[in-house]
Amino acid sequence: MALDGLLDGRAVLVTGAARGIGRGIAEAVAGAGARVALLDRDAGGVRAAAGEVASIGPETVAVAADVTDPGGVRAALDTVLEAFGTLDGLVNNAGALRMGPALETEAEAARLEYDVNVHGVLLVSRLVAARMIERGIAGAIVNVASNAGKVGYPNMAAYNASKAAVISLTRSLAAEWAEHGINVNAVCPGGVRTGMLEGVAEWIGARVGVEAGELLDEMVPVQLGRHIRPIEIGRVVAFLLSEHAVVIRGQAINTDGGDTPY
Numbered sequence: 001m002a003l004d005g006l007l008d009g010r011a012v013l014v015t016g017a018a019r020g021i022g023r024g025i026a027e028a029v030a031g032a033g034a035r036v037a038l039l040d041r042d043a044g045g046v047r048a049a050a051g052e053v054a055s056i057g058p059e060t061v062a063v064a065a066d067v068t069d070p071g072g073v074r075a076a077l078d079t080v081l082e083a084f085g086t087l088d089g090l091v092n093n094a095g096a097l098r099m100g101p102a103l104e105t106e107a108e109a110a111r112l113e114y115d116v117n118v119h120g121v122l123l124v125s126r127l128v129a130a131r132m133i134e135r136g137i138a139g140a141i142v143n144v145a146s147n148a149g150k151v152g153y154p155n156m157a158a159y160n161a162s163k164a165a166v167i168s169l170t171r172s173l174a175a176e177w178a179e180h181g182i183n184v185n186a187v188c189p190g191g192v193r194t195g196m197l198e199g200v201a202e203w204i205g206a207r208v209g210v211e212a213g214e215l216l217d218e219m220v221p222v223q224l225g226r227h228i229r230p231i232e233i234g235r236v237v238a239f240l241l242s243e244h245a246v247v248i249r250g251q252a253i254n255t256d257g258g259d260t261p262y
Contacts, residue, residue: 003235006242007034011084013077014038015067015124016094018045020194021144023053024230025091025237030057032238034089037080041066041094059084067094067120073127081131088137089241090128092121092166093144097196099203102157110158117162122169125184129177138181140241143170144233145252147190147260155203163188167252174250183249185240190256191220193227221257228257 012029016022017038030036030053038053040046043064050062061083065072080087096116098109121143132139148156149163167186174184191197201216220227233255239245240253254260 003028003032003238006032006238006244007089009033010088010241011035011037011080011086012089012091012241013080013087013128014091014093015120016040016144018042018049020196021189021192021230021233022091022093023049024232025093025144025234026050026053026060027056028231028234028238029089029091029241030054030060032242033057034238034241035059035061035084037061037063037076037084037087039063039065039067039076039094067092067124068115070123070127073124077127077131086135086137087128087131088139090125090139090141091144091237091241092124092141094120095144095146095196097156097159097199099155099200101155105158113158113162114165117159118165118169121166125173129173129180129182132182133177133180139183140245141173141182141184142237142240143184143186144237145170145186145188147188147254147256149188149252150254150260150262151190170252171250178249183240183246185245185248185250186252187233187236187240187255188252188260189228189233190254190259191224191228192230192233194230197227221259223259224257228255 018040047062050060054060063076065076145166146163170186202212205212
C-alpha cells in the first residue's frame, strides 16, 4: 500500500505509542505525511519512540499520560494542540491484558482491563471529539480492538469481553458523531509480534511445559504463515484515517492474516 502523501497536512494522536502496535501505527502515520503525537504512560519510552519516529514524518511530539486519567489526557491534548494547532485523527491503541482462567480472575485484574481497554477508549475519544467539534474539524478515529473480541480465547475472558466492548463502542460513536463529520472505525489485530504476544506465549508455556519461544513461533496466522509486523497494522490504520475511507464507517476490520472469518 503506497502511503506517501496520504495524510499530508493532518495531525494524529496515537495512544499506547511507546512500543508494539502503537509504535508501528505512529511510524505508518508519519510515513503517510501526518504530524504525529505519541502518547503513553511510559514517559521515557514515549520520548524515545517519538525521537525515532521524527526521522520518518514531518513533526512529532511526545506526551505522557494515562488514558484512564481525565486530567492527564486533557493536559496532553492541550500540549498537542499547542504544538500542531489542530488534531484531525485519533488512534486509541493503549491496552492492558491480564492472563488467567475465568474461575480465577479477580475483580481488580478485570477492572484494569476494562478501565484501560474500554473506559480509556471512551474517555480519550470523547475529549478529542469535543475538540474536533468545537473547531469544526471533520476528523477520524480508529480504535484498536482485537480478534479476541470476536473469537473469545481461553484464559483471557475479561480481555476478550473488553475488546468486544470496543467493537460495539465503535459502532455507537460512529452513529453519534457522523453528523459532526467524525468517522469512527476499529481494527482487530491478531498474530502481531509484540511484547504482549510474547507475554502470552510465556504465560501458556510455563503452564504446559513448552518453551515460550517455541510456542511463539507457532502463534502465526495460518494463511500468512508468519507473524504480522506492527507497521502492517499501522498501514491499515493510516488508510482508515484518510479521506479515502469515508465510506467505511463503524466497522471492525480484521487485520489478523485471515484467521477470523467475520
